[in-house]
Amino acid sequence: MCRTGVERPYDECQECRLNPSNEIHSISISPHGGPLHDRLAKYKRSPDPDVREQCTTDLAVILAVFLRNHTECLLTGIDVVLTIPPSNQDAGVHDIAARLRLFQLVDRARLDRDKGTSAFTTPKQVAGKRVLLLDDTFTRGGTMFSALRAIAQARPAEVAPLVIGRHFQPSYADNEQIRRQLVASDFDESRCGSCSGFILDPPLRDPQHSLET
Numbered sequence: 659m660c661r662t663g664v665e666r667p668y669d670e671c672q673e674c675r676l677n678p679s680n681e682i683h684s685i686s687i688s689p690h691g692g693p694l695h696d697r698l699a700k701y702k703r704s705p706d707p708d709v710r711e712q713c714t715t716d717l718a719v720i721l722a723v724f725l726r727n728h729t730e731c732l733l734t735g736i737d738v739v740l741t742i743p744p745s746n747q748d749a750g751v752h753d754i755a756a757r758l759r760l761f762q763l764v765d766r767a768r769l770d771r772d773k774g775t776s777a778f779t780t781p782k783q784v785a786g787k788r789v790l791l792l793d794d795t796f797t798r799g800g801t802m803f804s805a806l807r808a809i810a811q812a813r814p815a816e817v818a819p820l821v822i823g824r825h826f827q828p829s830y831a832d833n834e835q836i837r838r839q840l841v842a843s844d845f846d847e848s849r850c851g852s853c854s855g856f857i858l859d860p861p862l863r864d865p866q867h868s869l870e871t
Contacts (some may be wrong), residue, residue, distance in 0.1 A: 671764050682796060683732055683851060685724045687780065687840060689821030696821050698795050702748040710749065717794070717822055723847055725760060731852040732818035737787035738765045751794040751822070762778075769805055778808035781790040796821040819848075820828040 688694040701713035729736065738824055739761050744750040752768055755761050765787075770779040791809065796802055809817055828837050 663835050681852075682802060682824075683800075683818060683820045684796060684818070684824035685720060685822050685826070688795065689837065690825065690827050695825065701754070701794075702744070702750075714749070714753055715757065718754045718853040720758065721754060721792075721822060722758050724850065725758075726850055728775045728850040728853065731750065731850050732820060733788050733816045734792065735763050735788050736790045738767060738784050738789045738814075740781070740784060740789050740791050740809070741766070741768050742778075742801060743768050743771050743793070745771070745801075751792050754822075755792055769808065776804075778805050780808045780812040780853070782812065783810060784812045784814045786813065786815050789814045789818070791817055791819045793819075793821045795823050795825055797825045 686694055688698060695712040697716050700709050701717055702710075703792060704710045704713065739755055741750065741752040741755055745750070752766075755766065765783055767781045769781075771777070774777065788811065791802075791805060793802055793805075802821070806819060808815065826833055826836070828834060
């Protein structure tokens with residue numbers, strides 16, 4: 659990942675070329691308008707507090723099941739869980755992470771976001787630590803890659819970027835071919851993108867105008 663917003667013959671976007679050392683792990687593909695995309699939107703913005711509560715719980719379960727099976731696929735252990743804050747007053751992935759019993763056994767922190775520049779500041783506690791960097795959605799990658807650049811300045815021992823949903827538009831470019839690949843493969847919670855070796859061909863693409871989260 660992410661190879662987003664590019665056309666052939668290019669295989670990578672500019673962000674990936676500038677950030678070659680970090681593999682962005684995603685729990686699931688999140689097709690626009692699909693069930694996961696719906697929950698990721700509603701846990702933040704639904705006017706109904708009961709809907710927000712249920713969607714937050716659903717996403718926490720997805721995250722907990724994934725980490726139960728695949729923490730070792732990401733890094734050798736977790737010392738700090740670092741969450742990326744939202745750019746506005748919406749709920750954020752920290753609300754999901756707060757529900758996981760696993761995360762009560764490690765340090766938890768949030769990146770600070772400068773209101774004027776939107777640049778991130780990293781807590782000092784990540785220095786020399788194994789860091790799980792957590793966000794809810796990956797679209798074009800600007801937020802995640804900006805967070806990774808900020809964290810690198812704090813010199814952690816390891817960083818594993820993880821998102822719950824990797825957004826894509828099924829109607830864009832050759833994504834219909836990707837959709838058919840995914841539908842043809844059975845879901846297996848014991849496999850992830852790192853340990854199953856499943857590679858999308860063609861690579862996942864989003865339109866340039868996709869909204870960044």
